[in-house]
Amino acid sequence: MKALNLATEFEMQSMKETKTIKSYADKQLSIANKVRLLGKDFPNERIVQKIVVTIPEKYESKISALEESKELSNITLGELVNALQAQEHRRMMRHGVAIQGAFHIKAQNIGGGKDKKNN
Template sequence: MSLKSAKSIWDYLKAECEGHERIRGIQVLNLIRDFEMQKVKETKTIKDYSERLVNIANRVRLLGSVFYESCIVEKMLVIVPEIFEATITTLENTKDLSKITFVELLNALKAQEQLRVMREGNSEEALFSKPQDEGKNKKKKEQEEW
């Protein structure tokens, strides 16, 4: 309230919102530590995990630090669950992993994840359809016997 000019008010708000250089540095270090500690839980999807990593990377960039896409790619390659080993191996054999983009990696992992979900869905349907058929056949046999 004591500030008179718009410039002085702007400078004050900018300093308060952005924080001092030292505080921003600490925030960046905390975000990078958080990035490094991220792990994939078996119940989470690739989309959820990648969104968490990208969110942290964007917050680091907003604080004025450089955060390369290759760091996100490396993290994804190292941390993904074993069920994605085939996809990672295929990428290693067909592409230069140092040049692969985050979008390429994400698309490959999502494709395998969707395929796995579809297969699991079909196997459940197959398991449930068999007992239902047996139950119908059993009822028919019982009716024929009467």
Template sequence: MSFTPPPPPVFTRENYHIWIVKMKTYLQAHDLWSVIENDAEPPPLRANPTIAHMRQHAEERAKKHKAMACLQNGVSDVIFTRIMACDSPKQAWEKLKEEFMGTDKTRQQQVMNLRRDFENLRMRESETIKQYSDRIMAIVNSIRLLGVDFTESRVVEKVITTLSEKFESKISSLEDSRDLSAISLSELINSLYALKQRRANRQEENPEAAFQAKASEGSSVSAKGKKPWHNRRAKKCKEFGHVEKVCKGKPKEAAQQQARPAEDLQA
């Protein structure tokens, strides 16, 4: 099958980390990435070469020029002036990398800062798991673009260990049916959403189960030092099951005080 790649991506000074990934793939598609990595001339022809050997040798020597043409056409005119004096595609590639990605020391510092941001991430109560995973992947992709390997299992572990408390029961249910050490991030998110949907459907079919679920949530709040609503006593009527704001009863002492003036008048 013939494959004609599109024109090379053009770097205009912004989003260099994205451009370098696209350009590397473009060069690999044309079988030109090896000359960027090695920057070595092909071995000389042996004595009495065949026409096929001469053709192959010429093609190998031409790869450097093809790779340089790709790089020169893959940058804007302003960026081209930075590499037009380079003698080899490897030299041009490294010059762009040093200027727009920084030195090895600078990249190491950037990776350290991003890793710290990653470790400090925690799920907000107002977030969905999809929103939280998007925040995590934004940092992970920035680390990967700096050339650092970041495994999927590490991302999944981060999500599981930093989810808000409302996901604890779902994670426990998921552990019973799946190997969380081998699950992908997309599978984790889809599984948690599926569990949430199944529980919502069961609660619609069985209102009593929904009431018990709310009661258990109240118990978890109680563990933090607050009483669940069904164990709290209103100050006015001294009855359980509601709080002061919704209490319609009057204090007995207040009722007795209202009755006393009438008795005094009769006396």
């Protein structure tokens, strides 16, 4: 019964405009893993399909490109998330939004510090 409730929760999820691709994919994977722990089959392909159908329209161009290149039919969850994150980062950079992560840290390190060799 709990697996059914989790599967229903999975189906009811949709990505909010304010969420990042990574956080949304992590949430979907978390629900899927809980279902798996209860002994039910839950293929990653189902997670990929769910993400493709429920992400905001601003990612439609990337999904279309993946469909046209025939990659969408056999793309892994990691590959999908990476492709969508790349688009998300490009959009953020165009709109001047600060990006957390490697780019942000690298920019801080360029400014200098005690150990100039590592910069």
